[in-house]
Structure formats: C-alpha cells, structure tokens
Amino acid sequence: MKKRTTPSRKRDHVALTVKKDVAFRGKSAGFEEWEFIHNALPEIDRSEVDTSVTFLNKRLSFPLMVSCMTGGYPEAERINRRLAEACAEFGLAMGVGSQRQALEDRTYHTSFSVARSAAPHIPLVGNIGAPEVARMKDASDALRLVELIGADAFTVHLNPLQELLQPEGNTNFRGVLNGIAMLVRSLPVPVIVKEIGAGISADVALRLTEAGVRYIDVAGAGGTSWAGVEILRRAKNDRQQWDPLWDWGIRTTDTLRQVVPLKASVPGLTVIGSGGITSGMDCAKAIALGADMTAAARPFIKTLMDEGEKALHRKIERWIGECTAVMFLTGAPTIESLKRSNALAKIQ
Numbered sequence: 206m207k208k209r210t211t212p213s214r215k216r217d218h219v220a221l222t223v224k225k226d227v228a229f230r231g232k233s234a235g236f237e238e239w240e241f242i243h244n245a246l247p248e249i250d251r252s253e254v255d256t257s258v259t260f261l262n263k264r265l266s267f268p269l270m271v272s273c274m275t276g277g278y279p280e281a282e283r284i285n286r287r288l289a290e291a292c293a294e295f296g297l298a299m300g301v302g303s304q305r306q307a308l309e310d311r312t313y314h315t316s317f318s319v320a321r322s323a324a325p326h327i328p329l330v331g332n333i334g335a336p337e338v339a340r341m342k343d344a345s346d347a348l349r350l351v352e353l354i355g356a357d358a359f360t361v362h363l364n365p366l367q368e369l370l371q372p373e374g375n376t377n378f379r380g381v382l383n384g385i386a387m388l389v390r391s392l393p394v395p396v397i398v399k400e401i402g403a404g405i406s407a408d409v410a411l412r413l414t415e416a417g418v419r420y421i422d423v424a425g426a427g428g429t430s431w432a433g434v435e436i437l438r439r440a441k442n443d444r445q446q447w448d449p450l451w452d453w454g455i456r457t458t459d460t461l462r463q464v465v466p467l468k469a470s471v472p473g474l475t476v477i478g479s480g481g482i483t484s485g486m487d488c489a490k491a492i493a494l495g496a497d498m499t500a501a502a503r504p505f506i507k508t509l510m511d512e513g514e515k516a517l518h519r520k521i522e523r524w525i526g527e528c529t530a531v532m533f534l535t536g537a538p539t540i541e542s543l544k545r546s547n548a549l550a551k552i553q
C-alpha cells in the first residue's frame with residue numbers, strides 16, 4: 206500500500222511554525238500603518254463596552270477564531286484539546302486543521318473530534334484543501350468531515366502557493382471554484398473559504414460570492430509565510446531558487462480593503478480578517494477596516510507549545526483587554542460600532 210504522507214506533513218508544519226522563524230521577511234500585515242484617532246470625549250462607561258458578537262448562529266464573547274491548524278497525527282489530539290479548551294473558556298471560535306487525513310483512514314479521527322468534545326458549544330469549523338475539493342464528485346466526503354466534529358461550518362483553504370512549493374504538492378487547481386459551489390449547494394452548514402497567508406483579491410472574492418460563498422477569511426500576507434514553511438521542508442540544495450516567493454502575497458490590511466467593499470453588494474457576506482494578527486490592537490484595527498471577525502494561528506500554537514496553556518489563556522485575555530481599551534478610547538461600545546466608527550486613520 207502507498208505510504209500516507211499526511212500525518213508526517215502535519216507534524217512538520219507544527220514543528221516548523223513553532224521552532225523556526227517562518228515569518229514574512231520584508232513585508233508586514235500592514236497594521237502599523239494605521240492608527241486609531243483618540244476620542245477624548247468617548248461618552249461611554251468602560252464597563253459598558255461589549256465585545257460580544259454572533260458568529261455561525263452562536264454567541265462569542267469576542268470576535269476571534271483560533272484558526273485552522275492541526276489534526277491527523279497522534280500528538281495533534283492533545284494540541285486540539287488544549288486549543289478547544291481555551292476557546293471554550295473565552296467564548297471564541299475554532300477551526301481544526303485539514304481533515305484530509307481523516308478521509309484516508311480512521312486512525313486519528315479523535316485528533317479532530319476532540320475539539321468538539323472539549324468545547325461542545327463553540328462555533329467549530331472543519332477544513333479541507335482546494336485540490337481535494339476540485340476532485341470531489343459530490344459532497345459525501347465533506348459531509349462525513351462535518352459530522353466527525355459536529356462542525357458549524359466547513360472551510361476550504363485556497364493554498365496554490367503552498368502546493369506549488371510542497372515537494373509532494375498538488376498543483377491541479379482546475380475545478381476548485383465548481384467544487385466550492387457544489388459544497389455551498391449541498392452541505393447543511395455554511396462554507397468558509399480562506400487563504401493561508403497570501404490573501405484574497407477583490408476579483409477572487411467576487412468569484413467566490415458569485416459561487417454562493419458568504420464567509421471569506423482573507424488570511425493575508427504578513428504573518429506566517431507558508432512559502433517559508435514549505436521552503437524549509439525542501440532539501441537544503443533545493444531552497445534558494447524558491448526564496449523569491451518567501452514574501453509572496455497580498456498584505457492583510459490590503460486584502461481586507463479589497464474584500465470588505467463587496468459587503469455593500471452581497472448581503473450577509475461575513476469577512477474574517479486574519480494573517481499576521483498578533484495583538485488585540487490588530488484585531489481592533491481589522492474590525493475597524495470592516496472585518497466582522499478576526500482569526501490567528503501561529504501566535505496561539507507557538508505560545509501553547511513554547512509556554513503552555515496558562516500562557517495561551519493569558520495571551521487571549523490580553524488581546525480581549527487591548528481591544529476593549531481601544532473601544533473605550535474611540536467611544537465604540539460595541540463591535541458593530543467599532544466597525545462603523547471611522548476611527549482608524551492611515552498614518553501619512
């Protein structure tokens with residue numbers, strides 16, 4: 206039988222993102238170019254600031270998702286359990302990593318389903334890659350993955366850059382959009398489409414919405430470089446030629462500004478701002494740029510693996526506190542008012 210490479214790849218991804226410097230090198234997510242306008246007359250009581258939102262029909266205490274990362278190998282069970290426990294504790298959403306391995310065999314199913322058992326009430330989203338979606342004849346496999354974790358939505362990640370640089374990558378992206386449209390029509394839960402760190406352009410967002418997608422996670426450039434991760438997985442003598450692609454992608458603030466305007470013509474479009482979000486201030490800026498939700502991946506797994514779950518909880522608490530402070534100082538009592546506040550100015 207052909208040896209399955211998925212579990213070792215998923216293990217490599219966690220190890221590399223935690224232990225190596227896989228950040229973008231010459232490009233940031235762009236948040237430092239934006240500054241909130243101080244409101245010396247906020248006319249609200251700090252204790253009234255309400256950061257809660259509704260996402261996938263569930264109430265969150267803060268518009269943040271621990272983004273899709275892992276599953277499909279033995280140690281992933283412990284990681285997903287601890288990430289899910291943190292999400293349950295703080296009322297956040299969570300995604301599991303690509304469930305492709307769960308389609309290959311049942312060996313590590315609990316490494317995914319543990320997220321639901323550890324956090325029965327959070328919005329939890331499933332995940333699969335674009336090349337798998339292109340190959341799907343119908344939604345039956347996706348439905349099995351949704352059921353495996355009791356998912357509130359199913360995420361398709363668009364990762365042409367990663368597949369291009371992966372030694373074992375699949376670069377046949379023909380039919381992905383049709384596959385996504387089929388899933389939107391057939392699944393009982395919404396389909397979220399995300400990038401993984403290279404962003405979604407206005408044109409791609411338009412094509413996705415025309416295919417019926419109502420949840421887009423921009424996952425822009427400036428945080429984890431997935432080109433970087435895959436370059437480091439290649440043999441040493443085969444890295445240099447790929448180096449120019451390390452910083453490829455649309456910065457998070459730019460991709461947000463390309464996708465958010467579509468909300469005016471696509472009712473119900475939910476935009477998730479992610480890619481290089483490293484603080485509650487960044488979350489606040491993404492929301493003020495028009496995102497409905499925010500998400501982050503590497504900052505959470507790195508803290509969990511390097512410093513443990515208490516440090517992860519402290520980090521989430523700090524992010525929520527920072528965003529709450531911004532809302533007080535801009536006179537925005539709710540996330541909706543922060544979104545509509547015009548409180549963010551581009552630094553000249």
Ligand SMILES: Cc1cc2nc3c(=O)[nH]c(=O)nc-3n(C[C@H](O)[C@H](O)[C@H](O)COP(=O)(O)O)c2cc1C
Nearest residue numbers: 272273274302303362401428429480481501502503
């Ligand atoms: C260890 C790790 C594994 C990941 N695996 C997946 C995955 O299986 N599916 C997916 O859609 N995104 C995956 N991602 C990408 C993240 O969900 C996210 O879009 C990307 O890392 C950018 O966010 P960041 O800058 O906050 O890390 C992974 C990220 C990390 C750090």
